[in-house]
Amino acid sequence: MIEENYDAIVIGSGMSGGWAAKELCDNGLKTLVLERGRDVKHLKDYPTAYKNPWDFPHRNTIPESVQKENPIVSRCYAFKEATEHFFVKDTEHPYVQEKPFDWIRGYQVGGKSLLWARQVQRWSKYDFEGPGRDGFAVDWPIRYDDLAPWYSHVEEFIGISGNYDGLETLPDGEFLPPWEMNAIEKHIRRSIKENYSDRYPVIGRCAHLTEPKEIHLAQGRGKCQARNMCDRGCPFGGYYSSTSSTLPWAEKSGFMTLRTDAVVHSIMYDDAKEKVTGVRVIDRLTKETTDYFARVIFLNAACLNSNLVLLNSKSERFPNGLGNDSNTLGKYIAFHNYRGSMTAKYDGYQDSYYFGRRPTAVMLPNFRNVFKQDMPFKRGYMVHYSAARENWGRDVAGDQFGADYKEKISRPGTWSIHMMMQGETIPKEENHVRLSPDQVDEWGIPQLVTSVGYDENDELVLQDFLEQGSEMLEKAGCRDIVTKDSGQAPGLDIHEMGGARMGKDPKSSVLNKWSQMHDCPNVFVADGACMTSTGTQNPSLTFMALTARAANHAIEEMEKGNL
Numbered sequence: 001m002i003e004e005n006y007d008a009i010v011i012g013s014g015m016s017g018g019w020a021a022k023e024l025c026d027n028g029l030k031t032l033v034l035e036r037g038r039d040v041k042h043l044k045d046y047p048t049a050y051k052n053p054w055d056f057p058h059r060n061t062i063p064e065s066v067q068k069e070n071p072i073v074s075r076c077y078a079f080k081e082a083t084e085h086f087f088v089k090d091t092e093h094p095y096v097q098e099k100p101f102d103w104i105r106g107y108q109v110g111g112k113s114l115l116w117a118r119q120v121q122r123w124s125k126y127d128f129e130g131p132g133r134d135g136f137a138v139d140w141p142i143r144y145d146d147l148a149p150w151y152s153h154v155e156e157f158i159g160i161s162g163n164y165d166g167l168e169t170l171p172d173g174e175f176l177p178p179w180e181m182n183a184i185e186k187h188i189r190r191s192i193k194e195n196y197s198d199r200y201p202v203i204g205r206c207a208h209l210t211e212p213k214e215i216h217l218a219q220g221r222g223k224c225q226a227r228n229m230c231d232r233g234c235p236f237g238g239y240y241s242s243t244s245s246t247l248p249w250a251e252k253s254g255f256m257t258l259r260t261d262a263v264v265h266s267i268m269y270d271d272a273k274e275k276v277t278g279v280r281v282i283d284r285l286t287k288e289t290t291d292y293f294a295r296v297i298f299l300n301a302a303c304l305n306s307n308l309v310l311l312n313s314k315s316e317r318f319p320n321g322l323g324n325d326s327n328t329l330g331k332y333i334a335f336h337n338y339r340g341s342m343t344a345k346y347d348g349y350q351d352s353y354y355f356g357r358r359p360t361a362v363m364l365p366n367f368r369n370v371f372k373q374d375m376p377f378k379r380g381y382m383v384h385y386s387a388a389r390e391n392w393g394r395d396v397a398g399d400q401f402g403a404d405y406k407e408k409i410s411r412p413g414t415w416s417i418h419m420m421m422q423g424e425t426i427p428k429e430e431n432h433v434r435l436s437p438d439q440v441d442e443w444g445i446p447q448l449v450t451s452v453g454y455d456e457n458d459e460l461v462l463q464d465f466l467e468q469g470s471e472m473l474e475k476a477g478c479r480d481i482v483t484k485d486s487g488q489a490p491g492l493d494i495h496e497m498g499g500a501r502m503g504k505d506p507k508s509s510v511l512n513k514w515s516q517m518h519d520c521p522n523v524f525v526a527d528g529a530c531m532t533s534t535g536t537q538n539p540s541l542t543f544m545a546l547t548a549r550a551a552n553h554a555i556e557e558m559e560k561g562n563l
């Protein structure tokens with residue numbers, strides 16, 4: 001057992017851990033980043049980035065044998081031959097599903113920031129006010145104005161493309177030029193605006209460099225090429241991942257040490273000193289144990305793994321998990337309800353086309369229960385839609401050949417529209433994770449038991465989306481509208497949140513308004529685990545902004561000698 005001392009330790013090198021590392025190193029703190037997976041270096045470790053479909057043995061599809069062995073991860077749309085090396089396979093890291101839960105993970109430097117779909121939106125003031133106003137979960141200890149400067153801070157650095165829309169329900173950020181809607185998307189937007197006074201579709205906001213600025217070039221990143229092969233790792237650095245952005249930036253400062261293959265077993269609480277002193281790590285390959293010590297700990301292992309680490313961090317003072325005086329740790333897990341979607345066709349605009357593979361869609365911010373509770377269900381949903389021409393060869397039939405055939409296969413098909421929901425779910429005590437009493441993983445760490453399900457509110461939200469979505473498309477003149485409830489298990493949304501929620505009262509929450517443990521002030525949890533409620537927005541921008549805010553608070557407190 002070796003001992004090493006640092007100013008700060010960051011657990012997890014993904015989307016949010018990258019931000020903790022950057023902020024701490026920018027401020028001169030000697031920072032150790034612990035990552036359970038292997039190293040992934042920007043450019044060097046993107047083996048499929050330039051491959052064509054015919055370069056893959058199975059044309060970039062997952063063979064049936066792999067699907068059979070890995071039913072959970074195979075349900076994720078992004079799990080393909082080109083990306084499978086960035087996903088955790090079911091067989092490698094088992095967990096116990098008390099209720100069906102598709103836990104999608106990426107265990108390597110970069111975490112899931114290599115794989116994400118890069119859609120980002122700020123929360124609005126209505127999202128932070130939601131739980132307090134509508135009486136669920138606990139009141140958020142912060143409001144939009146507390147986070148707004150940190151949204152800006154993150155957006156400027158990672159680069160967000162978006163349009164300045166001036167909507168209260170989806171506040172604008174620091175934007176690079178937006179992508180463009182195509183003709184039919186604009187047509188649907190016009191129709192929605194004409195028919196509904198409360199609905200404003202906007203072009204999606206996404207973490208892509210449409211026009212890199214000085215700060216992005218300084219990171220070694222360049223313009224997005226609209227290749228839409230992002231989840232292989234982008235050789236242009238055209239989208240944000242911690243591997244292309246925050247981690248190399250932190251490394252350049254000279255203050256960061258990155259230790260890979262470091263499976264964090266627990267955070268160590270010293271009963272005599274009455275504080276957290278460090279982190280216990282088991283080497284992924286040798287299984288050797290090492291303790292690392294630091295003044296502050298940032299836990300950014302992704303929502304459920306952060307819950308697991310905390311639940312497994314037991315001491316005399318905290319027999320039920322670190323900082324768990326409230327007995328809420330592992331509870332109030334929530335996620336996004338993605339079950340509803342629909343497709344449709346549109347006959348017009350046959351002379352319109354579009355350029356490139358745009359990495360975003362159209363977003364319609366939530367319009368239910370925004371200003372007051374006026375529906376028979378709580379909260380609401382965001383809608384995403386996009387339109388594309390169906391396959392080439394619209395008029396091809398039978399045994400044609402020659403010039404006529406060539407002419408016909410060069411004609412794009414009918415416009416088809418895809419629409420989907422992203423529904424808020426209500427955090428509840430019964431939706432929880434806990435440690436298995438008898439099953440452990442390869443490193444002797446208890447497996448996680450997931451007990452998270454839908455409720456009646458989710459069904460009502462789903463029905464409302466299916467009705468409203470169909471109505472909006474019908475009013476826009478679409479035909480063949482087909483609605484679908486995928487019935488998918490929670491988890492497949494990959495937006496799990498909660499378990500160590502923020503709150504004002506230590507009796508009912510684990511973290512204070514700085515994402516700092518009420519009971520262990522030198523521990524910060526600013527990934528999805530800290531979320532008090534889910535909002536309807538894609539969550540990662542909020543995780544990054546909360547992490548940057550927490551890190552800067554920690555730095556200030558350390559300077560004052562309080563930590």
Ligand SMILES: Cc1cc2nc3c(=O)[nH]c(=O)nc-3n(C[C@H](O)[C@H](O)[C@H](O)COP(=O)(O)OP(=O)(O)OC[C@H]3O[C@@H](n4cnc5c(N)ncnc54)[C@H](O)[C@@H]3O)c2cc1C
Pocket residue numbers: 011012013014015016017034035036037076078104106107108109110111112113115116117118119120262263264265300301302303305306309494495527528538539540541543
């Ligand atoms: C296909 C896909 C599409 C997505 N699309 C979007 C989107 O459009 N918009 C959006 O906002 N979000 C999206 N997400 C979700 C997004 O990726 C996550 O919200 C985000 O990555 C979470 O950040 P994180 O830092 O908490 O976790 P991660 O990025 O997963 O990083 C956690 C890191 O911690 C490490 N770790 C875990 N346990 C330990 C341990 N015990 N010891 C040491 N290290 C540990 C992991 O190996 C990992 O590297 C998507 C995700 C996927 C997979």
